Amino acid sequence: MMAVNRLGWCRAMAVAAALLGVAPAVAAEEPIEIFDAHLHYNWEPKPLYQLKEVLELFKKNRVTGILATSRPNIGTHALMDAKKDGLWVVPFIRPYRIRADIQTWFNDPASLDLIQDEFKRGYYRGIGEFHLTGKAAATDWVKKTVDFAVAHDLYLHAHADDEAVEILMGQNPRAKIIWAHTGFGLASDRVSDMLTKYPQLWGELSYRSGITGAGGKLTPEWRALFERYPDRFLLGSDTWINERWVSYSDIMAGYRGWLAQLPPAIATQIAHGNARRLFAAN
Numbered sequence: 692m693m694a695v696n697r698l699g700w701c702r703a704m705a706v707a708a709a710l711l712g713v714a715p716a717v718a719a720e721e722p723i724e725i726f727d728a729h730l731h732y733n734w735e736p737k738p739l740y741q742l743k744e745v746l747e748l749f750k751k752n753r754v755t756g757i758l759a760t761s762r763p764n765i766g767t768h769a770l771m772d773a774k775k776d777g778l779w780v781v782p783f784i785r786p787y788r789i790r791a792d793i794q795t796w797f798n799d800p801a802s803l804d805l806i807q808d809e810f811k812r813g814y815y816r817g818i819g820e821f822h823l824t825g826k827a828a829a830t831d832w833v834k835k836t837v838d839f840a841v842a843h844d845l846y847l848h849a850h851a852d853d854e855a856v857e858i859l860m861g862q863n864p865r866a867k868i869i870w871a872h873t874g875f876g877l878a879s880d881r882v883s884d885m886l887t888k889y890p891q892l893w894g895e896l897s898y899r900s901g902i903t904g905a906g907g908k909l910t911p912e913w914r915a916l917f918e919r920y921p922d923r924f925l926l927g928s929d930t931w932i933n934e935r936w937v938s939y940s941d942i943m944a945g946y947r948g949w950l951a952q953l954p955p956a957i958a959t960q961i962a963h964g965n966a967r968r969l970f971a972a973n
């Protein structure tokens with residue numbers, strides 16, 4: 692009896708949906724595809740999740756592309772070697788051997804050796820994520836790194852404050868920079884000025900504060916930024932510690948929560964369209 696009633700109800704809904712020109716509720720929409728533009732698959736000495744588990748996690752979250760880095764770079768090699776259907780891996784060279792290199796790489800000739808050596812694999816699209824604060828960016832070794840990137844059409848993935856980003860751009864105005872965390876808590880007006888001043892700067896939004904306020908609602912200033920620069924933002928998980936892997940699904944759900952408040956065309960650009968355009972093969 693129940694079954695008959697439910698079936699009748701479903702038919703009625705389907706007819707109503709067809710009349711309204713919308714898909715029946717049973718054909719639930721798939722969540723928006725995400726390109727994760729800040730992914731570390733660190734291997735120190737082993738990753739938290741095996742490769743198979745990581746690939747399943749991407750699939751479960753409908754993450755169809757990743758900007759992949761790893762310390763050391765063997766995690767990235769593993770992701771590339773997996774050649775997983777439905778996952779586009781865009782590999783970047785991490786200039787670090789060990790975690791402590793974060794503090795010294797910009798004055799260490801060994802970093803550039805590492806980058807040049809790793810580059811020989813032939814598949815890399817960028818260098819990073821690397822860390823720079825203020826005038827630490829103003830070294831010969833950083834300039835050589837920036838010049839190497841420009842010479843080989845590589846993006847830079849910079850965890851840097853606005854001062855360091857300006858120094859990098861000054862070292863070589865042809866640099867293309869993915870700005871990890873988009874300045875963290877930097878005022879949105881200043882972010883806007885940076886995007887205007889540097890057309891080859893794109894903001895990656897992990898750990899970026901101020902995007903949402905009470906109840907997960909998009910703030911007016913960030914809505915305005917997304918509407919003004921829909922082609923300049925990327926999403927990222929930043930799995931720099933195991934906790935980020937454990938909360939990976941929550942991080943992606945958090946992004947989808949505010950993406951849903953944007954016009955669909957803008958949400959699509961930020962979720963995956965911008966990354967697809969940036970990293971499309973020439």
Ligand SMILES: [Zn+2]
Nearest residue numbers: 729820929931
């Ligand atoms: Zn990171």
